[in-house]
Amino acid sequence: MKKLLLIVACITMGYALSAQIQHGIKVGVNFAKVGGDIPEGSEISNITGPAIFYVFKTQGDKFAYFFDLGYTQSGFKEKFNGVESSVKIHNMDFNVVGLQYSFMSDWSKIRPVLQTTLGVRGSLTGKLTTPDGSESIDLDRQFDVIWSLGGGITLTKHAQFMINYGGGFVDAFTEDSGLKNRQIQLSATYFF
Secondary structure, eight states: OHHHHHHHHHHHHHHHHHSEEEEEEEEEEEEEEEEESOOTTEEEEOEEEEEEEEEEEEEOSSEEEEEEEEEEEEEEEEEETTEEEEEEEEEEEEEEEEEEEEOOOSSSSEEEEEEEEEEEEEEEEEEEEETTEEEEEOOSOOEEEEEEEEEEEEETTTEEEEEEEEEESSOSSSTTOOEEEEEEEEEEEEEO
16 A cells, blocks of 8 residues: 555656746635425526636646635525525635646647546635625534536636636535535636
């Protein structure tokens, strides 16, 4: 087992040394809502919030590994018996495992890209907005594991445009809520 781990480490280090290392800033828009055990009679819709990340990436010819750390907003809007309320949560996301595959293309500076990420979300604070007024909410569940799939394009070496769909594995907001985080994220990244 130790020999196998040593071989994997050597191959990974060899790949990392031959890869191009990039740093960048990613900005985008999250369209967030929840799925799962929606109460009967409730209509759930998206809330829109910002996303901003620092990105570190090692890019080979076709494959890339990356991780990013940043701020996002999640939550949802609910309409129940004609009354609309919304929940907005402020998060720190750390996508620790990001894998990307770039297709070779006939266009010299445009490459289609597929990617997947696995990360951890820490929910910092939350706000419930109702027609009566706003109030902060206590979050029993402050951590989630988020997995996402996406695609997009890379332009030259510096710009990347992506769309990702992601979902959480842990019950959102409270321990037995039965609700799971869901989001679509549109983003643009500039690599220095």
